[in-house]
Amino acid sequence: MSDSPYILFDEWQGDYARRTKVMTTSAVRDLFAAASRSDVISLSGGMPDTHVLPLDQVKKLTTYVYNHYGDSVFQYGQTGGLPELKEEIVKLMAELGVAIEPRDLFITTGAQQALSLIGESFINRGDYIITEGPTYLGALNAFMPFEPRIITVPFDDEGMRTDALEEVLTKLARAGGQAKFIYTIPTFQNPGGVTMSLARRKRLLELAHRFDVLLIEDDPYSRLRFAGEAVPAIRSLDDNMIYLGTVSKIFAPSMRTGWVVAPGPILDKLNMAKQGADLCSSNFNHLLCLEYFRQSDWHATLAEACGLYRMRAEAMLAALERYFPPEAHWTHPEGGFFVWVTLPKYFDTDELLATALEHGVTFVPGRGCYPRRGGLGGNSMRIAFCYESPERLEEAIKRLAEAIQDRLELYRAFIKAGVIRE
């Protein structure tokens, strides 16, 4: 991850803030270097397939932006984002059944920045926050600098287990504590791939109300459904919460454009935090997003991308059935980018990664998707089907299965020798 490959001596070692000790580098980022070797197939990154974008049209839209917006294409923008783009996002939200006005939202430098600004605005050192476990490692990276205590709640095929959540909230309340917020990715969860059922969404809202905890719905993937029935956004069922959206998966990550829907006073805090964080996002990018949503047939482009994701997911799931050992099980996503694989408890996917790299494939080891290293997730991994062709995905799963097989033989010998338990 380092941009400076040679570290001899850090004379500023004593000077860093305490918070830097709990900040860990993202496993995904660490792997980017390895994954860029052409012989390695990466199942690590959550990159959307941007090859489907209508390049000629985007070129024309860019020229349109230059011709129509004059100086503002190059200037500083408003901290809260381009007002016209807010109006366009209001329309996007209406399609999801969420009725808002432009004043109910705030544009950020990617949804990642929204997570960081929320962390900054809400978390005091030692505060409890609740996330799914496993959860999006970028969210952990965003929250960790503010030194929260993170409680994770497991999911099953219906999403976050609200029975486990109730238990956590009850215990906290009994101990006189309270969580600052519950962070969930209810649809095509990252890294789980699972989607929270409507019943669970309603139950989650009930619990958030009863225990008076702020709810944050992170929703980058819900438009990437390629099977099953749509489930309403939690924000469509309740106004008094935070919703995060992004153009990364419906247009392009390089726009670095996300948004927050939240009650006004919360938006005020985020606005203040953003002034310190980066002043404003790129007006140039906002204008291009604006015209992309206004003028292009982006729904058709997205449908094309979803068709590709469906074929890739099917190829990955078929390859998993074909090549993976009976000891492994995995989730069956109806959209999004990821499958979550669980191996026997004695398995260590950090160690597996080295073997997998030798076999020419990478993935995200599960530990990185939990708050603390050395704790949960050691026998699991995230594999992404979003970016590679079905053929490459089958090859990648085959390689990964071989790497798993190599280690399984070792583990089986250990089990036979009584060194580890099944």
Add this chain to the structure above:
Amino acid sequence: MSDSPYILFDEWQGDYARRTKVMTTSAVRDLFAAASRSDVISLSGGMPDTHVLPLDQVKKLTTYVYNHYGDSVFQYGQTGGLPELKEEIVKLMAELGVAIEPRDLFITTGAQQALSLIGESFINRGDYIITEGPTYLGALNAFMPFEPRIITVPFDDEGMRTDALEEVLTKLARAGGQAKFIYTIPTFQNPGGVTMSLARRKRLLELAHRFDVLLIEDDPYSRLRFAGEAVPAIRSLDDNMIYLGTVSKIFAPSMRTGWVVAPGPILDKLNMAKQGADLCSSNFNHLLCLEYFRQSDWHATLAEACGLYRMRAEAMLAALERYFPPEAHWTHPEGGFFVWVTLPKYFDTDELLATALEHGVTFVPGRGCYPRRGGLGGNSMRIAFCYESPERLEEAIKRLAEAIQDRLELYRAFIKAGVIRE
């Protein structure tokens, strides 16, 4: 500043992090709304004149970017920025007499983000940091969330007063304390407009070494010199410090592209912090910056802009001489964007701002350029000459002088009545 104009009740009031109490909204931002009234001339914002940009060429370069870089135009980028752009920035730095390699730098979402990441990486609550007083209010916004104690050192016509700095450092050391860093804008300081002499730069480095304090040189303006002789960047005299640069004033603010030059271990910390803050900056913007610096005659464009800034600064300074009362004095910049005006001690520029708005002109009240409201800067203001025509600037200064005159008459009556002292 709010994106939500109606605030009735904030039910989350008890939930915000403690740090939000010390975060204040930027006076500049608050004024943007007022300043956008077409009858008001704004001397508030530090916007570069982007009208000089060669629009046709930028259009061609954008097409070039789309044609030559394929999918990466739309994708996530590396956290540390586009490697090719790093190489180009190395050349920019060489022009300033700073010899570095790509691994010595890290690209951020504007230099503003660099300030925020530095704050996050170094400041524990209660730590001392040292800045010029007045200083860039965006730097204050970036540092304040981490709750430092900020000590300000005044400047004179030769920049930060190193005698006062030595006094501060000595006192701190005697009390067993130490500052985490010294933050300076040595060239065409914001808001002061003053430039630190070479002798002072050397003295500053001596003091930083002697007291073992990290030095941060923020350098957005040094290429905007329109009079006098260039003074070497502090970073050209010493390697073991932090230097911040930006494309905002040499290309376009909407690129949101800045950079940090620092020792490797520090860059590693910033990289980690950036992963949580926004994952990566915009590859699209980086590619356009890259080709702008590679292919356009940007030095000529910048020279044209500087010619405009020179005429505007001259117009503003002439108007100040002509219209401002003898009680006022001000700095005489040889570059950059700003003039710093000091009025008699009994003057309050927060109150003046309301009167000035009635007269159709805005400025940045001095208090916002100091760490704490209610303390220093109440009788001063920042006025920007960068964006308006000489004619509009003269009109603005005339209006501002009238507003000052209005209040001076009041103050003079108070002085006569013995209510306030001269």
